[in-house]
Amino acid sequence: MRVLVDEVSKVYADRGGHPVEALAGVTFTVEAEELVAVVGPSGCGKSTLLNMVAGLLPPSAGLIAFEGALAPGRPPTAMVFQEFALFPWRTVQANVELGLEEAGRPAAERHAIARRFIDLTGLGGFERKYPHQLSGGMRQRVGIARALAVDPAVLLMDEPFSALDAQTRQLMQEELLAIWERTRKTILYVTHNIHEAVWMADRVVVLSRRPGRVLDIVPVELKRPRTEAMAAAPALLQAVERIWALIKSQAREALREGAA
Amino acid sequence: MTRLAVPDRTRALVRREHRVARVLGLLALVVAWEAVTRTGWVPALFLPSPLGVLAAGAEMLGTGELAVHLATSLRRIVLGFGLGALGGVSVGLAVGVFSLAEAIGNPLIAATFPIPKIALLPLLILWLGIGEASKVAVIMLGVFFPMAINTYTGVRQADPLLIRAAVSFGAGRWSVIRKVMLPSALPMIFAGLKLGAGTSLLLLVAAEMIAASSGIGFLILNAQNLMETTKLMVGIVLLSLLGLASHWLLVRLERAALPWRAQA
Numbered sequence: 180m181r182v183l184v185d186e187v188s189k190v191y192a193d194r195g196g197h198p199v200e201a202l203a204g205v206t207f208t209v210e211a212e213e214l215v216a217v218v219g220p221s222g223c224g225k226s227t228l229l230n231m232v233a234g235l236l237p238p239s240a241g242l243i244a245f246e247g248a249l250a251p252g253r254p255p256t257a258m259v260f261q262e263f264a265l266f267p268w269r270t271v272q273a274n275v276e277l278g279l280e281e282a283g284r285p286a287a288e289r290h291a292i293a294r295r296f297i298d299l300t301g302l303g304g305f306e307r308k309y310p311h312q313l314s315g316g317m318r319q320r321v322g323i324a325r326a327l328a329v330d331p332a333v334l335l336m337d338e339p340f341s342a343l344d345a346q347t348r349q350l351m352q353e354e355l356l357a358i359w360e361r362t363r364k365t366i367l368y369v370t371h372n373i374h375e376a377v378w379m380a381d382r383v384v385v386l387s388r389r390p391g392r393v394l395d396i397v398p399v400e401l402k403r404p405r406t407e408a409m410a411a412a413p414a415l416l417q418a419v420e421r422i423w424a425l426i427k428s429q430a431r432e433a434l435r436e437g438a439a
Numbered sequence: 440m441t442r443l444a445v446p447d448r449t450r451a452l453v454r455r456e457h458r459v460a461r462v463l464g465l466l467a468l469v470v471a472w473e474a475v476t477r478t479g480w481v482p483a484l485f486l487p488s489p490l491g492v493l494a495a496g497a498e499m500l501g502t503g504e505l506a507v508h509l510a511t512s513l514r515r516i517v518l519g520f521g522l523g524a525l526g527g528v529s530v531g532l533a534v535g536v537f538s539l540a541e542a543i544g545n546p547l548i549a550a551t552f553p554i555p556k557i558a559l560l561p562l563l564i565l566w567l568g569i570g571e572a573s574k575v576a577v578i579m580l581g582v583f584f585p586m587a588i589n590t591y592t593g594v595r596q597a598d599p600l601l602i603r604a605a606v607s608f609g610a611g612r613w614s615v616i617r618k619v620m621l622p623s624a625l626p627m628i629f630a631g632l633k634l635g636a637g638t639s640l641l642l643l644v645a646a647e648m649i650a651a652s653s654g655i656g657f658l659i660l661n662a663q664n665l666m667e668t669t670k671l672m673v674g675i676v677l678l679s680l681l682g683l684a685s686h687w688l689l690v691r692l693e694r695a696a697l698p699w700r701a702q703a
Contacts, residue, residue: 233607254609264604268622268699277618281609309699329608 180247180255180332180365182209182232187241188390189227200390201227204241207384207396209333211247214359214366216376218422219386220430225369226261228391229337232367233258249332252282257331261338263318265310265325271297272306274321278329296324299358316347323355333365341370352379353407360404373426377418378405385422388429397422487669492676495669509677511653512643515571516681519578520639526579527586527635528628534587535594535624536616548587556581556638557645564650574646581642582635589631593624626700629693636685640678655681 189202201224209215217225230236232243233256245255257278265274275293284292297306300320310318319339326334339355340348352375359366370376376383377399385394400414409415469489475481476488483491499505534544556577563573597620605619647656655674662670 235603235607256607258604258607260600260604262600264600266601266604266618266622268625268697277605278608281605281614311699325608 180245180249181211182333182365182367183242183244183246184208184228184232185242185244187228187231187238187243189224189231189236190239203390203392205386205391205393206241207393209365209367211365212363213381214368214379215382215384216368216370216380217384217386218370218373218376218426219391220388220426220433221371222389222433223386223429224389224391225371225386226337228386229258229335229367229369232256232333233335245332247332254278254282254329254331256333256335257326257329259319259322259326259334259336259339261341263310263315263322263342265318265321267310270307270309271302271313271321274310275324275328277325282329292328293324296328299327299361300324301354314347315343316351319343319351323358327358327362327364331364333367336366336368338370339368340375341372348375355379356405373419373422377401377415377422378410383418383422385425388433394425394429395421484666484668487672491669492672496673496676499670499673505673505677508653508655508658508674511651512647512655512681515574515646515654516578516639516643519575519643520582520635522575523579523582523639524586524632524635527583527631528590530583531587531590532594532616532621532624535591536612536620548584552584552588556584556642560646560649569650574643574651577646578639578642581638585634585638586628586631589627589634590624593627594620596627597623625697629689629697633686633689636689637682640682640685644678 184205184207187202187205188200190198190200193199205228207215217228219225227236231238235258249255266277269277272290272293275297276289279289279292294306297303300323302317302320302324305313305317310321313321319342322339340351343351356379368376368379373383377397380399383397383399385397386392387394397418399418401409401412401418472486473489476483476486476491487495496505530544530548533540534548535541559580560573560577563576567573567576601619601623602615605615610618643654644656644659647654648660651657655677658677659671659674662668662674
């Protein structure tokens with residue numbers, strides 16, 4: 180399924196009641212089976228954008244739509260959260276089953292589906308653990324398994340690995356790409372890490388600082404499956420440089436303003 | 440070159456468990472108490488000996504006197520505590536979840552909560568009669584408020600991120616209440632139950648001292664009237680055991696209900 184983001188703006192009121200423009204006229208698409216990353220300096224409204232695609236926040240203007248047939252019982256989106264957002268009172272198994280419960284699937288079916296995605300994300304053997312008993316990387320695996328279990332048409336990922344240490348992050352990126360190769364999900368991936376965005380994505384949407392506008396959409400001419408050997412590929416480095424050039428001055432200004 | 444080993448600077452902060460001291464302290468108190476009563480410095484009328492209290496308790500158990508008072512008190516407390524907790528949790532949930540209930544309920548609770556519940560007992564006796572209903576009602580009121588306030592606080596403390604996550608996976612309002620708000624509030628609910636258990640014991644005794652012909656509170660007051668200090672002490676020990684038992688039960692219940700909080 181295709182995601183259409185058309186001239187989307189978002190204005191919200193800050194604590195003092197003053198209007199703050201978070202996004203201004205953002206337009207891009209995510210094609211079926213495509214992995215699109217959104218990068219931008221902090222406070223550019225990229226998480227706001229993702230929340231709007233998830234239906235958790237209404238846009239102030241513009242249109243967000245899905246194009247294509249959706250099988251009944253299949254949700255258009257499912258979200259992987261930066262802070263994992265796992266239920267501490269649920270075991271790994273029960274956390275993964277959450278979306279399936281809400282979809283009204285019978286218990287036996289829920290159990291089997293959850294098991295499949297627990298295995299796919301490398302959580303086998305941890306079914307009965309509680310989130311607080313897991314490391315950060317394992318917790319986010321649960322977050323990913325929970326989202327994949329409902330078989331969403333589009334997977335939304337909000338800086339999924341930014342709370343992890345550098346080594347774990349790299350491993351998780353590779354695993355996510357491997358899962359993507361197998362499932363060919365349409366993915367919209369928000370990150371502040373340019374290298375991560377280029378390494379993972381087919382195209383990178385570059386946002387400006389607040390109010391977020393599309394500075395450019397950079398295609399990544401890198402074959403799939405992506406391998407570690409490509410880490411120094413010219414195509415990858417060129418794309419990273421091009422994006423950094425776009426963002427640099429923006430990030431500097433944001434830093435000077437204390438990124439309020 | 441001189442060498443300086445790094446000392447452990449946290450040594451003064453270590454807290455030991457002192458298991459033996461825990462038992463010894465309690466034992467020493469009882470032994471000292473028994474010793475004081477044996478010397479005859481204090482007349483048994485004012486301070487009966489621990490062994491004497493134990494013997495009196497055993498005798499009352501034998502005659503069935505103890506069972507009657509205990510059963511009456513237990514029935515009152517279980518009924519009052521149960522109804523109060525149920526009502527408190529329901530109202531606390533409603534006030535925490537629905538903004539209209541919050542607008543109506545919050546000022547009402549704030550206005551009535553500070554009233555010492557025992558002051559309402561005469562009124563309750565007037566309304567409900569001198570029988571069981573007024574005693575159960577006063578315990579119920581005493582438990583209701585801490586439960587309602589704690590449940591409300593617990594619900595309001597539910598992590599907005601988890602609520603958003605639940606909604607993103609298709610949860611409706613009822614699902615969010617059941618799967619996010621209620622489990623989030625459970626630790627606070629259990630804190631309220633422990634608080635309520637203490638309050639209900641207090642109100643039980645007060646109510647039984649004001650108007651009753653059985654129950655532990657009656658036993659204590661009646662023993663005092665008859666100068667039977669040993670029986671009076673049996674009542675007090677019984678109350679202390681009841682308090683310990685209810686706390687132990689609640690802690691066990693809490694562990695069973697909140698397995699994710701157990702230390703891994």
